[in-house]
Amino acid sequence: MSNDPPLLEIRNLEKYFEESSNVLDVLMRREPSQIQAVDDVSLTLEENDSAAVIGESGCGKTTLLLTLIGLHDATGGDIYYKGQPVSEFDKSDWREYRSNVQVIFQDPFNSLDPKMTVAESLKEPLKIHGIGDRDRRVREVLEHVELSPPEKYLGRKPANLSGGEKQRVSIGRALVLEPDVILADEPVSMLDVSTQAAVLNTMKNLIDEFGVSMLYISHDLSTVSYISEVVNVMYLGRVVESAPTEQILADPKHPYTEALVSAIPVPDPHYNRERTEMSGAPRDPVDLGEGCRFRDRCPAVIPPDDLEIPQAAYREVIAFRERLARDDLTLDRVRAELDDSTDTDALAAALREEYFDHDLMGENDAVLDTALSALAAGDGDRAGDLLRGRFESVCEQTPADVTTDDEWTVACHYYDDDTQIEEKRVPTTD
Amino acid sequence: MSLRGRLTETTPERVSGVTDSYIVRNFVGALGIMLRDRTTAFYFAILVGVTLLGVVGPMLAPYGIQETQYNAATGQVLQAAGPSVAHPLGTTFAGYDVLSRLLVGARPTVITGLLGGAMILSIGTAVGVTAGYVGGRTETVLMRFTDFVYGVPLIPFGIVLITFLGVGFLSSIVVIGLILWRGGARVIRAQTLQVKQYPFVRVAKATGASTPRIIVKHILPNVAPMAIFFLSLGVGYAIVLQASLTFLGVADPFTPSWGVMIRNAFRSGYMSEAWWWSIPPGFLIGLTVLSTFMFGRGYEDLVNEDAESAETEAVAA
Numbered sequence: 001m002s003n004d005p006p007l008l009e010i011r012n013l014e015k016y017f018e019e020s021s022n023v024l025d026v027l028m029r030r031e032p033s034q035i036q037a038v039d040d041v042s043l044t045l046e047e048n049d050s051a052a053v054i055g056e057s058g059c060g061k062t063t064l065l066l067t068l069i070g071l072h073d074a075t076g077g078d079i080y081y082k083g084q085p086v087s088e089f090d091k092s093d094w095r096e097y098r099s100n101v102q103v104i105f106q107d108p109f110n111s112l113d114p115k116m117t118v119a120e121s122l123k124e125p126l127k128i129h130g131i132g133d134r135d136r137r138v139r140e141v142l143e144h145v146e147l148s149p150p151e152k153y154l155g156r157k158p159a160n161l162s163g164g165e166k167q168r169v170s171i172g173r174a175l176v177l178e179p180d181v182i183l184a185d186e187p188v189s190m191l192d193v194s195t196q197a198a199v200l201n202t203m204k205n206l207i208d209e210f211g212v213s214m215l216y217i218s219h220d221l222s223t224v225s226y227i228s229e230v231v232n233v234m235y236l237g238r239v240v241e242s243a244p245t246e247q248i249l250a251d252p253k254h255p256y257t258e259a260l261v262s263a264i265p266v267p268d269p270h271y272n273r274e275r276t277e278m279s280g281a282p283r284d285p286v287d288l289g290e291g292c293r294f295r296d297r298c299p300a301v302i303p304p305d306d307l308e309i310p311q312a313a314y315r316e317v318i319a320f321r322e323r324l325a326r327d328d329l330t331l332d333r334v335r336a337e338l339d340d341s342t343d344t345d346a347l348a349a350a351l352r353e354e355y356f357d358h359d360l361m362g363e364n365d366a367v368l369d370t371a372l373s374a375l376a377a378g379d380g381d382r383a384g385d386l387l388r389g390r391f392e393s394v395c396e397q398t399p400a401d402v403t404t405d406d407e408w409t410v411a412c413h414y415y416d417d418d419t420q421i422e423e424k425r426v427p428t429t430d
Numbered sequence: 431m432s433l434r435g436r437l438t439e440t441t442p443e444r445v446s447g448v449t450d451s452y453i454v455r456n457f458v459g460a461l462g463i464m465l466r467d468r469t470t471a472f473y474f475a476i477l478v479g480v481t482l483l484g485v486v487g488p489m490l491a492p493y494g495i496q497e498t499q500y501n502a503a504t505g506q507v508l509q510a511a512g513p514s515v516a517h518p519l520g521t522t523f524a525g526y527d528v529l530s531r532l533l534v535g536a537r538p539t540v541i542t543g544l545l546g547g548a549m550i551l552s553i554g555t556a557v558g559v560t561a562g563y564v565g566g567r568t569e570t571v572l573m574r575f576t577d578f579v580y581g582v583p584l585i586p587f588g589i590v591l592i593t594f595l596g597v598g599f600l601s602s603i604v605v606i607g608l609i610l611w612r613g614g615a616r617v618i619r620a621q622t623l624q625v626k627q628y629p630f631v632r633v634a635k636a637t638g639a640s641t642p643r644i645i646v647k648h649i650l651p652n653v654a655p656m657a658i659f660f661l662s663l664g665v666g667y668a669i670v671l672q673a674s675l676t677f678l679g680v681a682d683p684f685t686p687s688w689g690v691m692i693r694n695a696f697r698s699g700y701m702s703e704a705w706w707w708s709i710p711p712g713f714l715i716g717l718t719v720l721s722t723f724m725f726g727r728g729y730e731d732l733v734n735e736d737a738e739s740a741e742t743e744a745v746a747a
């Protein structure tokens with residue numbers, strides 16, 4: 001049994017989009033920007049397994065899903081279904097795959113065709129795959145998703161179902177072909193909280209009962225423990241940490257996971273959990289280049305060994321350098337607010353005011369000053385070089401995946417050296 | 431079991447099979463919603479009336495349309511005579527009975543509307559749905575072509591086309607259909623693009639539904655309200671355009687449509703004096719076209735209905 005290939009395996013999957021170039025780009029011979037929606041993602045789903053992919057919106061989880069159901073072609077890497085690569089599928093393989101891998105989408109309001117009755121929606125997959133005995137199957141599946149008696153629902157249109165009922169029908173539609181794998185994209189996030197729990201429980205029971213495997217995709221760590229045994233945390237197209245659900249919730253390793261976990265609401269108001277702060281939103285996944293993708297928001301960016309600097313101040317420098325490199329500074333606005341817009345010293349001071357709350361000491365302070373003056377004088381490149389020379393972090397190199405025996409993988413420079421994931425890193429947050 | 435027994439047994443099922451059919455059911459449902467609005471129902475009734483007139487009108491006509499009417503007393507031809515008991519709408523310059531011509535003229539007008547509307551609808555929907563759903567190069571080619579047809583000036587191009595196809599009643603309808611589909615194509619493409627994005631289409635694709643299946647089962651029913659709207663607009667436009675072409679003399683003058691009546695009245699030089707000759711066909715054309723537009727407007731109710739039910743859903747959820 002253990003020699004069988006896994007049910008569904010994703011190996012180094014990549015999906016890039018090219019940002020549509022306009023006439024100007026073509027004239028200027030600019031390279032089209034690349035959107036790295038999914039970048040080198042690997043996952044495995046065994047039989048009767050349930051894994052989750054967690055991440056904020058825009059982290060590429062939906063692109064991953066659409067690639068998995070064959071609505072996008074992968075740019076690189078491959079998906080293996082029972083050991084067979086999807087890229088080599090012929091027509092009948094696709095047919096089999098499409099009947100064995102089913103999907104549930106987030107939005108219950110548009111997941112069902114408003115013009116079809118429940119019975120028609122549920123029969124459609126059976127018709128597509130030429131499976132008979134449809135009436136009986138449809139009734140059975142309705143009972144399974146706890147819409148009974150079926151007669152009450154068969155003739156209804158989506159307009160006459162509540163959100164929860166609709167999502168149950170969607171689940172039923174995914175189950176009616178008795179698939180091996182269900183891919184669920186935030187199946188409950190648009191339902192209200194009381195309905196969420198009920199629908200999640202139904203799903204949980206069904207995966208056990210039908211023996212299907214599920215890939216559960218969500219932005220919400222708090223619902224994951226209902227469904228999944230393993231969690232993969234995704235950030236800007238990459239999986240940054242994956243581990244068994246219980247462990248990851250109890251003891252997140254990656255700073256991003258830590259921030260997500262600490263954002264889960266705690267029911268007990270007296271329990272004061274330490275919150276990890278994480279500012280802003282992820283940037284656009286355009287032309288991301290080298291380095292840890294979380295570094296502009298990471299509360300624990302690693303300064304060079306020989307640099308004496310408080311974490312908070314260091315994060316400001318890193319964030320500033322990121323914006324400088326991306327040409328994302330509000331130079332013009334700051335300049336416009338000056339009395340004399342040609343006064344470069346005043347501009348440097350104003351920039352410091354704008355982007356730095358913490359004071360720096362000694363040499364650090366001097367380097368920053370020189371860099372800001374260079375920037376104010378219009379030499380952004382030199383400013384960038386100066387700052388890199390002093391403040392460059394290991395986090396600007398892409399961290400490798402570090403795995404321990406108990407299937408805990410994390411990609412963060414904190415865990416580089418001795419692969420001692422178990423040894424929790426020293427909290428450096430302020 | 432005898433053949434007869436089998437027939438009687440299957441018939442009710444067949445009938446309910448038809449009414450249950452996906453498309454018929456949705457069409458009837460949509461019509462039901464639209465007719466709930468009094469104004470829409472009123473214009474719908476007028477359209478039904480005009481259509482009926484097209485069917486039975488020629489049978490009701492008291493005289494033949496090319497039957498010259500004489501004054502019973504003097505034996506003179508009734509040239510452009512005013513309304514009387516024998517000829518409630520008077521006669522034409524050639525001494526024909528106006529009421530009879532009006533009744534007979536309903537049929538070509540209705541045929542123009544239905545045929546023209548159907549052509550506009552089918553070409554517009556085919557182009558719009560194909561472009562919207564298939565996308566890529568097909569879309570670019572189809573939409574460039576639509577833009578091109580948009581640039582074509584209506585009446586001059588109609589005249590040119592008719593000279594190619596030959597002046598005739600049917601060819602004028604074909605020309606109308608070949609030009610007027612353009613508006614429908616654009617809007618239906620936009621709708622298709624929207625419907626295509628919905629998760630239910632993605633789910634169908636992921637389950638392995640073929641493109642024709644998705645178009646027939648999911649896209650068409652969901653763009654149907656818009657298509658009905660364009661059908662009714664198309665009917666109106668087709669009638670108006672045909673009347674204009676007729677008036678300009680590039681449609682068959684021997685098919686006695688209402689447009690031909692106005693044209694004959696104008697040509698005779700008696701248009702202003704013999705008002706009974708030109709006003710009734712003009713009025714009927716106007717009323718028919720107005721009704722198609724107003725009926726098409728009822729489409730808004732349909733859209734609102736959808737939005738409303740979506741709202742109540744959101745509350746219920």
Ligand code: SF4
Nearest residue numbers: 292295298395412413
């Ligand atoms: S690699 Fe550096 S920036 Fe990235 S998460 Fe780890 S500490 Fe933070």
